[in-house]
Amino acid sequence: MDLTVTTADLAAAAADVVRLVPGRLIDPVLSGVLLTADATGVVVGASDRERTARVRRGALVHTEGRVLVPGKPLAETLRMLDQPQVRLVVEGSMLAIRAEGARFALPLLDVDLHPGLGTPAHTGVQVSGEHLSSALSTVATTASRDEALPIFTGVRIRTENERLVLRATDRYRMAIATVPCAAEAELDVMVPAALLAEVGKQLSRAGEVTLAMDANQLTLRWSDTVVTTAILDGAFLSENKLNLSGVDTTVVVHADTLLDATRRVALYSDTRGVISVEVGDTTLRLRATAQQTGEAEESIKATVTGGRTSPSYLSRYLQDALRPFGGREVRLAIQPGMRATILTHVEPQDIDLTYIVMPMLPPNH
Amino acid sequence: MDLTVTTADLAAAAADVVRLVPGRLIDPVLSGVLLTADATGVVVGASDRERTARVRRGALVHTEGRVLVPGKPLAETLRMLDQPQVRLVVEGSMLAIRAEGARFALPLLDVDLHPGLGTPAHTGVQVSGEHLSSALSTVATTASRDEALPIFTGVRIRTENERLVLRATDRYRMAIATVPCAAEAELDVMVPAALLAEVGKQLSRAGEVTLAMDANQLTLRWSDTVVTTAILDGAFLSENKLNLSGVDTTVVVHADTLLDATRRVALYSDTRGVISVEVGDTTLRLRATAQQTGEAEESIKATVTGGRTSPSYLSRYLQDALRPFGGREVRLAIQPGMRATILTHVEPQDIDLTYIVMPMLPPNH
Structure with a gap:
């Protein structure tokens, strides 16, 4: 050569x-x-x-x-x-x-x-590189990094009604993003999140991306690049059943305002890192307290409808959940007890995002 | 309060x-x-x-x-x-x-x-904050971080002929910087390098700095800030005896050119990280080789006078030595055998800098 x-x-x-x-x-x-x-x-x-x-x-x-x-x-x-x-x-x-x-x-x-580079598949689903990159930046990082539970290290990718749905969970939170797509074939596959996270970074420079599936691999193709990955076994995570019948409190707030306040109050959280969110008539009051560290309390304006259910969260998870909504308003649909909170955009976006986060027992419980 | x-x-x-x-x-x-x-x-x-x-x-x-x-x-x-x-x-x-x-x-x-903040000393030596910051960025980082040998964790600061001389060594290399000063009192003191490194960072925003010494501490004072530090015991490192009688080869080269080539060739160095510098008539040829890694060789133009002594260095130390001369030409005074190489500016600078680096046995020796 x-x-x-x-x-x-x-x-x-x-x-x-x-x-x-x-x-x-x-x-x-x-x-x-x-x-x-x-x-x-x-x-x-x-x-x-x-x-x-x-x-x-x-x-x-x-x-x-x-x-x-x-x-x-x-x-x-x-x-x-x-x-x-x-x-x-x-x-x-x-x-x-x-x-x-x-x-x-x-x-x-x-x-x-060397095992060689194999034969990539061709016919598949087209999606904008920018959209997929943005969706993966949230979804691929929500999957678990714990290789002992491989089923939680994957992202489920599936076509549904002319949209590509990406979904991942580490058991404590789940991210679901849907992006517009042009599908020549149906797709339903679970692949390792770690590779997709890197693909997402490189994709931000790309125009169109093609995702194509064959018997045992997924092919991603953009510009001069072709990537293939083995498929994870994951019958689970395939259904999009979100039971929201328990939602009794809905809060609309600017994501950055809540994120900044969460970061500050989290400095004073207990060893678990839990903060509580007290829902008032027109405010959210964030609180944290720990014997050693001191105590913190911050109020921000919010639009509250329904009840006054006041959950607690691991501040790190709440921050991860809020970050993809940055620059916009976010809606928190809160359920009582230890049931999940669902975060969604208030204004419709090209990338439709649903982030689900589990509450924690309150501080000093 | x-x-x-x-x-x-x-x-x-x-x-x-x-x-x-x-x-x-x-x-x-x-x-x-x-x-x-x-x-x-x-x-x-x-x-x-x-x-x-x-x-x-x-x-x-x-x-x-x-x-x-x-x-x-x-x-x-x-x-x-x-x-x-x-x-x-x-x-x-x-x-x-x-x-x-x-x-x-x-x-x-x-x-x-709380032990309180003590009483800082006043009368002392004035020096430009920018000069001292720049000198410390080289000298304070050349000291050892090994607390088991406290004598090598210090910077010697001393007034000599209306200049402030800063000196540190970790035994393998030594940095000596001198900056212009206005002295109301003589100064000769050894203080911990770690604190000075942080002072150097904060000083870059300051105008004038005053260094003042009393029985057991050094005071540094600038803008609204006063810092004191205990003095290290270090009778050693006080003398400025540089015996250059053994120098038989002098090389003048642009510091960045040599630094960039060193970085590249170092990728191929042995487990010790050693590269050799072959001095030719008008070139330096850098070489590294390791069984596993492969081999590298790069030639750069240089002005050579005297002999053709060709030392080897730990590439990391050579890079540290070259970095403070960045953007300018540097003179390497090379001695045969296992004796030190001395790096100095070619053009006089406000901050006069001498960097001494010990050679290593060549690769595959």
Whole structure:
């Protein structure tokens, strides 16, 4: 293999691929990056058997070829180069990265041991990259990071009435976002949230994204990038049954006002981190108290209808729930007892968001 | 105590004091902030017995008084308040922090157990805050952080020929900076580098700084802030004997060019992190190699005089040494064998800087 390419182009591709497939410490092959040069360009790819990523870049290819090299060192070297052009050329058992005045060489790994990049699916669902990115920034971070309970580490993605519904829970809260989509096929799949969180970050620069499903993987495709991921087993989380019959108190408030007050009052919360929200006629009064820390109380204006049910929350969860509504008003539908509170937008949005958070026993209970 | 004050003013004072005296976990009193309100304002102070800090702020004082409260919670609460004015008032056994719509209350600590803020010295040495801040950013970070060897955790500060000389070493490298000063008294003292590093950060906003010494402490005074610190015992590090008779190779190079190349080549260094610098007629060739990682080589233009002694360095130390010369040319005076390399400015600067770094055995030695 021997090719010349714009450094910044290849550096961005390598960085994206390494972030999408961080690899596995125990197996250097699965932490490798596969470079495939054909007549018109180079594909930067990686696979850890459960997920794959590939990015295509135009290049001046002198000799075609296919090599596997350590991923992170390649990405780091390209990132740190100031020289605008870089040449990648196989020299003996090394891949040389040559730029003006400099030569770096990475050992070649055995390309035959690599699982390859598989065959991505094509027909699927189209959605705006910006919408999906925004939805994932809330939903993918709500899933659990506890690998011992894999069923809570996934995001359920499903087409419903020309919208794509994304849903995740860690048992204590649940986020449901729906975005407009154009569906050539039905989709109903649960995939790892960690990968989707990284996809969401990279998507914010993309136009249209296609999601396509086959027997055992989901393919996401945008710009020059294709990502595949194995599907999690998750019959659960498939239904959209939200029983709101218990709601007796509804509060409308500016999300940022409540978020800022929550942050301040949370400084004084007990070791659990619980704050109470007292619902008044035209105010919410946030309270926290702890023997050691002191006590805090802050009132903010709110529009209250129905009863005066006054729940307590883990302040961290309430903050996570409020953040995606930032800059807008949010409606809190509160149920009595230990039943969930449901947060929704007041004004309709392109991305329809429902965030469900469980209450906690009040402080000093 | 009862006073009203501009929130941002008091928040900045509390944050500065808490950063200068982070306190001790084992003793809440030494992690406390002392608030002293008199007719015209409030002094925010702290002491951990070895260091003290106090900042004065104008305030509308309704009732004078003196209280001790937990420092970090006070600073955090003030930092997070959006309300422009805040009222601090003693209510029973609590200090209430009242702002529009909100009340926070911190428990009062026993002010009689606090060691107080002592008496700072006055007559001393004047130096520009900007100069001292810049010198400390290099010198204070070169000292060791290893508390087991307290003698290497200090910065020696000494007046010599109308300049203030600051010097620190961790045994592997040494930084010496001299800045112009106006001295009413001689100064020769060794004080903890960690405190000076924080002082350096806060000083960048200050005009003139005064350093004054008495029997067992050094006082630093700028704007509305006074800091004192206990003196370390350090007869050593007092002499400015730099024996450069062994220098046989001198290299002049742009500091940023060498720094950038060092960073790139260091990606390929061995487990020790060593890179070698081969001195040619008009170039420096940086090399690193490691069995697992691969190999790197980069050449940069340099002006070389004298011999061709080619040392190796810990890349991290070489980067630390080059960083303070950023944006300018640097002269490396290289000695053969395992003797130190001395880095200095090529063009005279207000802050005269000498950085000494020890070489290492070359890679694969």
